[in-house]
Amino acid sequence: MEELIDQLFDELPVDFRDQVMLLAAEDPKSVTWLRSYVQAYLYEVRDAWESRKHPDMDFDLAQRCGEACQKLLDANEKTKDEGHLRLLHTACRYFVLADDHEQDFESMLGYDDDAIVINVVCKLLGCPELGVSL
DSSP: OHHHHHHHHHHSOHHHHHHHHHHHHSOOOOHHHHHHHHHHHHHHHHHHHHTTSOTTSOHHHHHHHHHHHHHHHHHTTTOOOHHHHHHHHHHHHHHHOSBSSSBTTTOTTTTHHHHHHHHHHHHHTTOGGGSOOO
């Protein structure tokens, strides 16, 4: 398990590591819980976009990140591997944090860091094809 987390840290830009380390240290939630968590956030993103309160938000990339999280969760639905669950938890939690490395709602680059974290997790879980194109 720790080996996967170490690989995650090694592959991420240094600027992201502190936040990712905090999330990876949390007790991982279930796949079912994470799926609901990501879905609720996607509704929040849609509301923010449709209200036009955040015109600089990259809505398309946010949607693609959310879809990638959902696909990752689907692909790992039955996993009991704690390392895999911790990676899934970290990727989904990072995506849902609006105030991570880059402000998600306030910048056109706001979801770029989320996509990078998701892509590294996809790679480490052996399904890079589920990642987000940037």
